[in-house]
Structures are given as structure tokens and as C-alpha cells.
Amino acid sequence: MSNVIKRYTELSYMLHMLTSKKIRLLDPRFWDDKNDFYFMSRYKSLKKIQSILALCFTEGQERYHHWKVFSGTASGVRIDFNKGNIISTIKSIAGIRYGNVCYEKLNKLEACPPNIKDIPFIKRHAYYDEKEFRIIYEDDIDEIYFYDIDFKIQDIENITLNPWISKDCVESIRKLVHKIDGCSKIKVKSSYIINSERWKNLAK
Structure with a gap:
């Protein structure tokens, strides 16, 4: 697996992240995938915790749907982080867990239900191409809606802007x-x- 984890997001979030030097974990209730949100909510109930927050990355190669689905298209950006450095930063933080998402088929989970601890890291097999790496934060006491983690700018490998942006805008953002x-x-x-x-040169 690559030592790079990629976060697709929007330009405004990226600028806030660079200025604050923090990455933000958020409440999964706003996720589009309601199956995923239900699993996170169920985990929260079973563990009897007050909050569960998450931040999702991909370890997969660039795909067209990454830009369309995860980054808001015209304002989309991708931030490539050094995975080892991020893990070194978060591994000693109380309440933090992290890992690669497992993509399971329905019949397998019906025959062998997952352990409670694994629930936040399971998605349907249809999402396999995401190759997701996920960070979660659990709070036993307080109900919170975001959690910030300090990081070093040196943990960023590079930033990629969406493919629809004009050349002059690329230079301005740079x-x-x-x-x-x-x-x-x-x-x-x-x-x-x-x-x-x-690619186009191949047809000449």
C-alpha cells in the first residue's frame, strides 16, 4: 500500500486547514452514504459513547468520480499527506482510532456479523474502489461535532487542484x-x- 493518503475536499477547507495547521474530524451524520452513517451511529449506541467523528482519505489512484463525488467539482482540491507522518501524529491521542476500511459483501456479513470494534471500518463491497483510510475519534463524555488535530505542513506531499480549473486560477491559488x-x-x-x-499525443 502507498505511504500517501489523499483527502479530496473543497478549496475553502484547504485554506482553513493550511492557515490553522489542523485537520478536522466531523460528524458522519452529514455523509451521503446513509448505510455508512447508520453503521457509525449503531457503533455509537453499542459503545454507549457520546460522540463519534471521522475523517476519510483514499489510498487509491486518481479517479474521475473522486473529483465529482468528494470534492465539489469546480472548487475541488486534493491534499496528499504522508501516511506515516500522520499516523505518528495521531497514534498517541486518546480516543483516536485509524485504519483501512474493509469492503464486505452482504451475504458474508449476514452469515458472520462484524465485531463491534470493527463496525466503523466496514463498508459495502460496492465501494471497494475507494480504498479508504479512515481516522475516527470517540468521546465518552461530551457530545461534540468536530475535533481538530494539529499537523505539520511538512506532512503534505503536494496539493492537486481540480481538472476543470483554468490555468490563471491555478497560478492565483498557488x-x-x-x-x-x-x-x-x-x-x-x-x-x-x-x-x-x-494521452492525446498517443493518437497522433
Whole structure:
């Protein structure tokens, strides 16, 4: 598996993250996948905890649907983090768990229900291509809706902007990122998944 975990998100979140030097775990109630949300809610009930928050990454190769589904298209960005560095940062934080998501088929889970501790890291097999890495935070006492984790800017490998953005906007965003404290060396590039000169050259 790659040592890079990729977070697809929106430009506004990325700028806040770079400025605050924090990554934010959020309440899964706002997720589109209601099966996934139900599993998280069920885990919360079974464990009798007050809060469960999460942040999702992918370890998979770039896919068109990543941009369409996870990043808000025109304002979408992808932040590539060094997985080992992020794990080193979070592994000693009380209440934090992390791991790769397992993608299971219905008949298998019906025949052999999952252990409670595994529930937050299980999704339907239809989502297998996501290759998700997930961080969760549990709070036994307080009901909270987000949890911030400090990180080092050096943990970022690079930032990729969505494939629909214009070249002049790419340069403007690059300059904006480089003006943020500590971010002057971050590589900011554009995705070419829908407009690759290398690919088009194959037909010449």
C-alpha cells in the first residue's frame, strides 16, 4: 500500500486547514452514504459513547468520480499527506482510532456479523474502489461535532487542484497558498485527468 493518503475536499477547507495547521474530524451524520452513517451511529449506541467523528482519505489512484463525488467539482482540491507522518501524529491521542476500511459483501456479513470494534471500518463491497483510510475519534463524555488535530505542513506531499480549473486560477491559488505561513514550498499543481497532453499525443 502507498505511504500517501489523499483527502479530496473543497478549496475553502484547504485554506482553513493550511492557515490553522489542523485537520478536522466531523460528524458522519452529514455523509451521503446513509448505510455508512447508520453503521457509525449503531457503533455509537453499542459503545454507549457520546460522540463519534471521522475523517476519510483514499489510498487509491486518481479517479474521475473522486473529483465529482468528494470534492465539489469546480472548487475541488486534493491534499496528499504522508501516511506515516500522520499516523505518528495521531497514534498517541486518546480516543483516536485509524485504519483501512474493509469492503464486505452482504451475504458474508449476514452469515458472520462484524465485531463491534470493527463496525466503523466496514463498508459495502460496492465501494471497494475507494480504498479508504479512515481516522475516527470517540468521546465518552461530551457530545461534540468536530475535533481538530494539529499537523505539520511538512506532512503534505503536494496539493492537486481540480481538472476543470483554468490555468490563471491555478497560478492565483498557488500564490495564495505560498503566502500562508510555512507553506511556501508546497507543490501546487492541476489535475490533467480530463485533458492530458500525453494521452492525446498517443493518437497522433
